[in-house]
Amino acid sequence: MVDHPDKYDYSRAKVPGPLTQEMEAKKLEKKRAQKAQRKQREQAQREERQRWEQEQGEKQRFAALSDREKRALAAERRLAAQLQDTSTTLANISRCWQCGESLLGRIPFHYLDFSFCSTACLQTHRRARASHT
Numbered sequence: 001m002v003d004h005p006d007k008y009d010y011s012r013a014k015v016p017g018p019l020t021q022e023m024e025a026k027k028l029e030k031k032r033a034q035k036a037q038r039k040q041r042e043q044a045q046r047e048e049r050q051r052w053e054q055e056q057g058e059k060q061r062f063a064a065l066s067d068r069e070k071r072a073l074a075a076e077r078r079l080a081a082q083l084q085d086t087s088t089t090l091a092n093i094s095r096c097w098q099c100g101e102s103l104l105g106r107i108p109f110h111y112l113d114f115s116f117c118s119t120a121c122l123q124t125h126r127r128a129r130a131s132h133t
């Protein structure tokens, strides 16, 4: 049709139109675009699946933790949030009554209304109080 534009009555033969190189190129381009789109979709599905598997793994890992480990995890998250909050200054974080260690992001040990970084600090403090009285 391109080479012999007047040889046949193309409209009567219902030939849609000449397949020029430009059209071929366009068709190819369209195909390539579709292929790229499909690839993108597949990539997104793969990532979605990966996220889901990670979430499943995380779920199982968390469920297998002891209560203390779960609390530690929650405390860690709180710490991260607190550290991002610039209003938290070093002066107003709570500290171990015995050694002054920051209790930020830890699960403190308590007795009465004292808080400690470790059972060792708690016991030292308790012993010291006991010897006073």
Ligand SMILES: [Zn+2]
Residues within 6 Å of the ligand: 096, 097, 098, 099, 100, 101, 116, 117, 118, 121
């Ligand atoms: Zn301490």
